[in-house]
Amino acid sequence: MQLYIDTANIDEIRQAHDMGVLDGVTTNPSLVSKEGVDFHDRLQEICDVVKGPVSAEVVSTEHDAMVEEAEPLIQIADNIVIKLPSTVDGLKACKTLSDRGVKVNMTLCFQPLQALLVAKAGAFLVSPFIGRIDDIGSDGMELIQQLRQIYDNYGFETKILAASIRHPLHLVQCAMIGADVVTVPFKVIQQMMQHPLTDKGLAAFLADWDKLQKAKGKQPAGV
Numbered sequence: 001m002q003l004y005i006d007t008a009n010i011d012e013i014r015q016a017h018d019m020g021v022l023d024g025v026t027t028n029p030s031l032v033s034k035e036g037v038d039f040h041d042r043l044q045e046i047c048d049v050v051k052g053p054v055s056a057e058v059v060s061t062e063h064d065a066m067v068e069e070a071e072p073l074i075q076i077a078d079n080i081v082i083k084l085p086s087t088v089d090g091l092k093a094c095k096t097l098s099d100r101g102v103k104v105n106m107t108l109c110f111q112p113l114q115a116l117l118v119a120k121a122g123a124f125l126v127s128p129f130i131g132r133i134d135d136i137g138s139d140g141m142e143l144i145q146q147l148r149q150i151y152d153n154y155g156f157e158t159k160i161l162a163a164s165i166r167h168p169l170h171l172v173q174c175a176m177i178g179a180d181v182v183t184v185p186f187k188v189i190q191q192m193m194q195h196p197l198t199d200k201g202l203a204a205f206l207a208d209w210d211k212l213q214k215a216k217g218k219q220p221a222g223v
């Protein structure tokens with residue numbers, strides 16, 4: 001399962017990249033707006049750090065305008081992926097751009113038939129939003145299961161990118177179902193390596209080691 005970070009914050013991206021396990025980045029207009037920076041400049045900064053796919057979303061809503069808006073974004077770096085909404089115009093733009101060899105991430109996917117059509121249109125990634133489905137009292141993970149089965153039934157190569165991830169359990173479930181990629185807020189990436197028994201166990205090991213060193217008159221562990 002590939003791991004992307006879902007943020008436009010360059011410090012978070014650098015920290016996640018330094019962990020050595022980051023495969024890509026997703027951004028969206030809300031995340032960029034939170035940073036208050038120039039979109040193109042920030043994408044350039046991100047692509048200087050991360051060599052895997054970096055999703056950049058268009059804000060146009062009609063086919064021609066979407067394709068036009070994608071042009072300067074594609075020029076920023078080879079690893080830019082154009083993010084389009086899962087609408088009819090988005091579907092048409094997906095087909096146009098994919099036929100030209102541009103990688104597309106179809107976002108705001110909330111039901112399996114959207115995912116079926118965007119795969120037929122050649123999408124590189126599809127982004128089902130798990131957390132937002134959970135938010136309205138439905139089961140977001142069921143959508144991941146449906147997409148996995150549909151794509152496997154027909155051998156579609158579009159990658160399932162589980163998005164709107166809210167907590168580590170979402171990641172465990174995505175990995176068990178077989179989502180190809182998860183895009184995760186920095187806070188949840190940090191939680192992935194946390195366990196209180198790891199901390200407690202390490203503290204006990206170090207304390208025991210210190211006792212031994214003190215008994216021998218040597219430097220304590222962790223110094």
Ligand code: G3P
Pocket residue numbers: 006026028127129131132163164165183
């Ligand atoms: O990648 C999509 C993601 O940013 C949406 O997450 O938490 O706003 O539903 P959220």
